[in-house]
Amino acid sequence: MIHREPPPTLLTVEGLNAWYGAAHILFDVGFEVKRGEVVALMGRNGAGKSTTFKTLMGLLERRKGTVKLMGQDISGRSPSQIARMGLGFVPEDRRIFTDLTIAENLEVGRQAARRWPDDSPAPEWTPQKLYDLFPNLKEMGPDRLGGRMSGGEQQMLTVSRTLMGNPYLVLLDEPSEGVAPVIVEQMAHMILALKSQGVSILLSEQNVHFAELVSDRAYVLEKGQIRFSGTMAELAANEEVRRSYLTV
Amino acid sequence: MSSFLVQLLNGLAGASSLFLVAAGLSLIFGVTRIVNFAHGSLYMLGVYIAYSMSERLAGGVGFWFSLVFSALAVGFIGALIEMVLLRRIYKAPELFQLLATFALVLVIKDGVLWIWGAEDLLGRRAPGLEGSVEILGRNFPTYDLFLIVIGPVVLALVWLLLTRTRWGTLVRAATQDREMLSALGVHQSWLITGVFALGAMLAGLGGALQLPREPANLGMDMLSIGDAFVVVVVGGMGSIPGAFVAALIIAEIKAICIWLGDVNFGPFSISFSKLTLVVEFLVMAVVLVVRPWGLFGRPQGTPRHSGAPEAPLRPAGKSLRWFAVALVAGMAVLPLLQGQFPYALVLSVDLLIAALFAASLHFIMGPGGMHSFGHAAYFGLGAYGAALLMKAAGLPMEAALILAPVVAGLGAVVFGWFSVRLSGVYLAMLTLAFGQIAWSIAFQWDDFTGGSNGLIGIWPSGWANNRTAYFYLTLVLVVVGLFALRRMLFSPFGYAMRAGRDSVLRADAIGIDVKRIQWLAFVIAGVFAGAAGALFVYSKGSISPEVLSVTKSVDGLVMVLLGGVQTLAGPIVGAVTFTWLQDTVARSTDYWRALLGGIILFLVLVFPQGLAGFIHDLVVKLKPNREAAR
Numbered sequence: 001m002i003h004r005e006p007p008p009t010l011l012t013v014e015g016l017n018a019w020y021g022a023a024h025i026l027f028d029v030g031f032e033v034k035r036g037e038v039v040a041l042m043g044r045n046g047a048g049k050s051t052t053f054k055t056l057m058g059l060l061e062r063r064k065g066t067v068k069l070m071g072q073d074i075s076g077r078s079p080s081q082i083a084r085m086g087l088g089f090v091p092e093d094r095r096i097f098t099d100l101t102i103a104e105n106l107e108v109g110r111q112a113a114r115r116w117p118d119d120s121p122a123p124e125w126t127p128q129k130l131y132d133l134f135p136n137l138k139e140m141g142p143d144r145l146g147g148r149m150s151g152g153e154q155q156m157l158t159v160s161r162t163l164m165g166n167p168y169l170v171l172l173d174e175p176s177e178g179v180a181p182v183i184v185e186q187m188a189h190m191i192l193a194l195k196s197q198g199v200s201i202l203l204s205e206q207n208v209h210f211a212e213l214v215s216d217r218a219y220v221l222e223k224g225q226i227r228f229s230g231t232m233a234e235l236a237a238n239e240e241v242r243r244s245y246l247t248v
Numbered sequence: 249m250s251s252f253l254v255q256l257l258n259g260l261a262g263a264s265s266l267f268l269v270a271a272g273l274s275l276i277f278g279v280t281r282i283v284n285f286a287h288g289s290l291y292m293l294g295v296y297i298a299y300s301m302s303e304r305l306a307g308g309v310g311f312w313f314s315l316v317f318s319a320l321a322v323g324f325i326g327a328l329i330e331m332v333l334l335r336r337i338y339k340a341p342e343l344f345q346l347l348a349t350f351a352l353v354l355v356i357k358d359g360v361l362w363i364w365g366a367e368d369l370l371g372r373r374a375p376g377l378e379g380s381v382e383i384l385g386r387n388f389p390t391y392d393l394f395l396i397v398i399g400p401v402v403l404a405l406v407w408l409l410l411t412r413t414r415w416g417t418l419v420r421a422a423t424q425d426r427e428m429l430s431a432l433g434v435h436q437s438w439l440i441t442g443v444f445a446l447g448a449m450l451a452g453l454g455g456a457l458q459l460p461r462e463p464a465n466l467g468m469d470m471l472s473i474g475d476a477f478v479v480v481v482v483g484g485m486g487s488i489p490g491a492f493v494a495a496l497i498i499a500e501i502k503a504i505c506i507w508l509g510d511v512n513f514g515p516f517s518i519s520f521s522k523l524t525l526v527v528e529f530l531v532m533a534v535v536l537v538v539r540p541w542g543l544f545g546r547p548q549g550t551p552r553h554s555g556a557p558e559a560p561l562r563p564a565g566k567s568l569r570w571f572a573v574a575l576v577a578g579m580a581v582l583p584l585l586q587g588q589f590p591y592a593l594v595l596s597v598d599l600l601i602a603a604l605f606a607a608s609l610h611f612i613m614g615p616g617g618m619h620s621f622g623h624a625a626y627f628g629l630g631a632y633g634a635a636l637l638m639k640a641a642g643l644p645m646e647a648a649l650i651l652a653p654v655v656a657g658l659g660a661v662v663f664g665w666f667s668v669r670l671s672g673v674y675l676a677m678l679t680l681a682f683g684q685i686a687w688s689i690a691f692q693w694d695d696f697t698g699g700s701n702g703l704i705g706i707w708p709s710g711w712a713n714n715r716t717a718y719f720y721l722t723l724v725l726v727v728v729g730l731f732a733l734r735r736m737l738f739s740p741f742g743y744a745m746r747a748g749r750d751s752v753l754r755a756d757a758i759g760i761d762v763k764r765i766q767w768l769a770f771v772i773a774g775v776f777a778g779a780a781g782a783l784f785v786y787s788k789g790s791i792s793p794e795v796l797s798v799t800k801s802v803d804g805l806v807m808v809l810l811g812g813v814q815t816l817a818g819p820i821v822g823a824v825t826f827t828w829l830q831d832t833v834a835r836s837t838d839y840w841r842a843l844l845g846g847i848i849l850f851l852v853l854v855f856p857q858g859l860a861g862f863i864h865d866l867v868v869k870l871k872p873n874r875e876a877a878r
């Protein structure tokens with residue numbers, strides 16, 4: 001590129017509200033993710049992080065507000081349409097297909113390669129590349145059943161499965177939760193590796209240290225509302241926000 | 249010995265069609281979580297279409313082409329059903345889906361009646377395979393050998409399709425987690441239509457292959473769906489290899505029963521060949537109790553998200569109470585109008601009995617959360633109990649009316665003990681099995697129950713032996729019964745039962761013995777259904793195994809669902825609507841089943857929360873407006 005323009009916005013969320021049945025959970029949530037960024041959505045248990053992700057994916061029946069992915073409105077679309085437009089989702093409970101093998105899990109997530117609006121190729125994934133990124137998966141072999149893997153291994157598989165869809169942006173829900181410290185470290189490496197390959201990531205996180213390791217910017221969510229937005233450095237400096245809304 | 253081995257081969261031949269039908273049912277259940285009652289109807293269509301085609305196309309090629317064509321045609325019909333109907337009700341409660349597919353059974357049955365007529369149609373023998381081969385010194389039909397091969401071949405093909413293609417991988421993924429699948433970008437509507445088409449095609453093929461063995465007839469749908477349910481439950485819901493193994497087991501056990509014939513144990517003689525109707529349900533009951541998820545199935549997790557919690561029941565408001573009193577008073581003067589409407593009293597007795605039957609079913613279904621598919625068993629036990637107490641034991645009507653519900657209650661003690669160990673679809677299937685067992689006993693125990701002819705000449709005692717008196721007797725007993733059922737729901741027992749329905753774990757935690765409560769609920773429901781049955785038999789003067797049939801159980805379900813499961817007035821509204829509809833429709837057309845089915849489909853699509861639920865919602869919606877206007 002010749003001009004040094006600011007990177008284009010990938011995801012814009014404005015006035016997002018969502019409900020489980022009659023329970024109103026998200027209140028006018030707004031944020032954005034730019035191309036190439038890793039952004040952390042932070043908040044304590046029950047703050048609404050997962051709900052935000054599910055709402056973006058179209059998984060909540062009752063929702064309101066605008067969500068734009070590369071300028072296109074996706075707020076009224078079905079989950080499969082949204083995924084096909086290039087938004088990838090890694091759920092917190094992983095939701096591996098336990099009756100399918102590793103190779104089959106990857107196959108389920110497969111989508112055609114994508115290009116950016118400027119016609120340059122977007123990051124593209126093959127099982128081979130993913131096995132290189134996660135040597136553990138490679139060791140187990142493609143025929144291992146999803147149900148016969150440890151939590152950490154399933155975490156790698158669920159990320160790989162979503163990457164097979166070659167998403168522009170990955171929604172990564174609490175990658176560090178409930179896995180061994182070694183895996184947490186691997187996850188951090190993985191996020192940085194993905195970033196270096198041009199994948200943008202919105203991750204949800206409770207743990208400030210993990211977020212600091214990998215993210216550029218952060219939003220802090222509490223009771224379904226955004227309470228803070230800024231760079232990681234600003235969040236690190238803001239003792240007040242960290243004490244009120246996060247577990248340190 | 250050789251006759252035994254040949255009989256086993258016979259069993260293998262029978263297993264093939266059974267497997268094809270069950271595999272389709274299992275596949276469809278796996279992906280859509282819908283238990284497709286109409287699957288047996290698709291099987292029946294397969295037989296009829298193959299018949300028509302093979303009659304038109306001459307020659308060997310024509311015959312085999314007819315079989316393939318029939319399978320494809322049924323697959324196409326299946327796809328159509330999925331796209332036009334089922335797609336709209338995937339989010340509806342499980343029971344509504346069942347009801348919709350049952351309505352399809354009615355529609356397809358009358359469709360077949362209309363196109364092909366009521367006569368049995370004998371198909372051609374398979375060209376090239378007409379003869380027989382000698383096995384162990386006995387003649388064995390060549391075509392049956394062909395059938396024996398077909399089963400494993402289809403199993404292998406389906407297996408390859410599911411494990412070696414992307415489509416198959418997606419289908420297996422959909423069986424596990426459809427929401428996740430869509431979040432990965434897989435559009436599922438075509439996937440599901442495809443699965444439905446494949447399942448229907450297998451049913452159609454199973455039917456078409458049966459053509460050279462037995463004539464096409466209108467009873468094939470219910471018989472085959474019964475068999476297929478058993479096979480799928482025994483093998484494990486959603487498991488294709490399970491369906492294969494279960495089909496073999498069931499078919500072989502039936503074959504062995506036929507081979508055994510009548511066996512004498514000292515002074516007793518047991519007719520095993522008569523057991524064929526009941527033996528598969530016995531196998532299913534045993535499997536469900538020992539291994540509820542079937543031989544090859546896996547325990548079902550609790551559903552991920554089962555919608556909004558049930559709204560609490562409210563005691564009747566003042567206006568509703570007055571309405572009920574007015575209704576009873578209105579009915580009490582009905583005999584005065586006998587001159588103008590001679591039929592009104594007969595119909596009213598039917599309506600009242602139906603209301604009690606439906607209310608007893610609603611008792612365990614709505615507040616109890618247990619979906620019984622064999623509630624006719626208790627109605628029938630009450631009816632047969634009353635009839636036999638009078639005929640065999642010589643008791644008067646008054647004693648029989650008191651004791652018959654006890655008989656039904658005792659039946660519920662036994663059946664309920666097993667049933668409450670299960671939940672969801674499995675419980676429904678086990679109750680269906682018990683219903684079938686009760687039916688086959690009544691159907692085949694000629695000496696005691698009169699077999700298929702039933703019993704006649706069961707009239708009320710002299711004082712009640714006229715329309716008006718019997719109407720008042722029924723009115724009083726039914727109103728007392730309904731009131732008692734209602735009172736129980738608002739007693740501590742009723743609260744405990746609802747707590748158990750909403751969360752077994754939490755109810756257990758506060759010291760409620762949920763199984764015990766559910767068992768008791770089963771028995772109570774059985775007693776009241778038995779009372780309805782006893783009233784029924786004296787109103788008709790005769791009885792036949794019909795009262796114990798699956799159709800009768802489903803009638804009850806339809807009534808409850810029509811009215812709405814979670815409203816107290818629901819079963820009564822539903823029973824009255826249903827009975828009245830059935831009565832009027834049946835008298836105005838030969839195709840009353842189709843019309844009834846059409847009406848049910850319409851209601852399911854338009855009022856997914858039932859009639860009473862719909863009226864309730866409407867009232868709630870209008871209320872705030874009224875207040876705002878003030």
Ligand SMILES: Nc1ncnc2c1ncn2[C@@H]1O[C@H](COP(=O)(O)OP(=O)(O)OP(=O)(O)O)[C@@H](O)[C@H]1O
Nearest residue numbers: 020023025043044045046047048049050051052092
């Ligand atoms: N299926 C559901 N039905 C009803 N309410 C729900 C459901 N799932 C979550 N909630 C509620 O929504 C709120 C937000 O939950 P959410 O799962 O989004 O939080 P979270 O920030 O992801 O928390 P965690 O760190 O525990 O994953 C919570 O109050 C929770 O109780």
Ligand SMILES: [Mg+2]
Nearest residue numbers: 049050051092
């Ligand atoms: Mg969460």
